[in-house]
Amino acid sequence: SKNLTALLKEGCRYGLPSFFSALSVGVGSLIANYAILYFGDENYLAAYTIVNNISFTFMAGYFGLFSATGPLLSYAYGEKNVAKLQRLYKQIVIATGLLVIVSIAMFYILGDPIAVLFTGKAAASIKDLIVYGLRISPFGFPFFGYNVAARMSFSALGNFRSSSFITIMQEIVFSNLTIIVLPLLFGIKGIWFAFVSANILTLFVTAIVVYLNRDNYGYGKSGLALLVNR
Numbered sequence: 001s002k003n004l005t006a007l008l009k010e011g012c013r014y015g016l017p018s019f020f021s022a023l024s025v026g027v028g029s030l031i032a033n034y035a036i037l038y039f040g041d042e043n044y045l046a047a048y049t050i051v052n053n054i055s056f057t058f059m060a061g062y063f064g065l066f067s068a069t070g071p072l073l074s075y076a077y078g079e080k081n082v083a084k085l086q087r088l089y090k091q092i093v094i095a096t097g098l099l100v101i102v103s104i105a106m107f108y109i110l111g112d113p114i115a116v117l118f119t120g121k122a123a124a125s126i127k128d129l130i131v132y133g134l135r136i137s138p139f140g141f142p143f144f145g146y147n148v149a150a151r152m153s154f155s156a157l158g159n160f161r162s163s164s165f166i167t168i169m170q171e172i173v174f175s176n177l178t179i180i181v182l183p184l185l186f187g188i189k190g191i192w193f194a195f196v197s198a199n200i201l202t203l204f205v206t207a208i209v210v211y212l213n214r215d216n217y218g219y220g221k222s223g224l225a226l227l228v229n230r
Contacts, residue, residue, distance in 0.1 A: 031176045032191075040188035047129035048191055050118045054111060055137050055195065058103045062148050065099055066092075070156035077157050082218040082225040089219045092153065096145045103145075107138040136192045143199035150206045157217055162209045169205045174198040 036045045069092055076084040111134040115127075147170055155163040178197045182190030210219075218225030 028171065028175050028179075032179045032194075035179050035183060036188070036191055039183040040191070043126045043129060044188055044191065047126045047133060050115060050126075050130055051133035051137055051192075052195075053118065054107075054114050054134070055140075057114070058107055058138075058141070059144065061099060061103060062096075062145050063152075065095060066149055066152035069095075070152055073153055073156040074158075077217070077227065080225075080227055082223070082227075085218050085225065086223075089153075092149055093146075096149045100142045100145045103141050104138045107134070107141075111138075132189075133192045137195055140196035140199045143196070143203045147199055147202045147206050150210055154209075154213070159213065159216075162213060166202065166206055166209055170198065170202040174201045 032048070033045060036048055069088065073085065073088055076088060112131070115130050115134060147166065151163045151166040151170070154160075154166070175194070175198045178194040178201070179191060182194055182197060184190075186193075214220030215222055215224040216226045218227075
């Protein structure tokens with residue numbers, strides 16, 4: 001019974017980042033819809049939804065990459081192999097950079113054809129809005145990629161507190177804040193910069209969390225790895 005309780009408790013801790021991520025999708029969509037309809041109209045809402053869905057298609061690649069690297073980090077952490085952890089960190093940073101380049105290139109190449117699949121002739125009136133959004137959205141990938149890399153890596157290392165904190169700031173606080181504030185400051189076109197701005201703001205939080213944990217997992221200049229869950 002005690003072992004089962006401990007297992008369930010650990011499972012809940014491990015699932016917190018995913019829980020907040022899933023929760024943010026529903027809450028964020030609701031807030032975004034109200035904000036866009038308040039500052040704009042149905043055309044902007046339709047265009048924003050289409051651009052968002054296309055972005056999600058490419059963002060899936062990041063979650064796939066870090067889902068694959070997570071078990072490797074967990075294994076190296078479990079055997080307290082600092083050299084392997086440091087090697088994995090470098091590989092994750094390089095792989096994330098390469099994925100950013102590929103995803104941006106593919107977004108610009110395939111974005112318009114995918115948009116046509118979403119819209120068709122019936123939505124020709126919002127084509128210009130969609131094209132405008134497609135030109136801005138990819139600039140958020142570099143920031144998004146490293147934010148997700150950090151939070152999923154911390155989760156794999158057992159640092160659920162740091163992972164959950166980054167997830168909350170990225171997908172609940174900053175995502176909803178930018179979708180409301182930017183249209184207030186710059187008009188309805190400000191919505192197109194919400195994804196980019198939210199991830200830029202999150203990157204500052206990510207950098208602070210990564211810095212605070214620099215000695216805990218051995219990626220700091222000292223090379224020290226306390227291997228603790230903080």
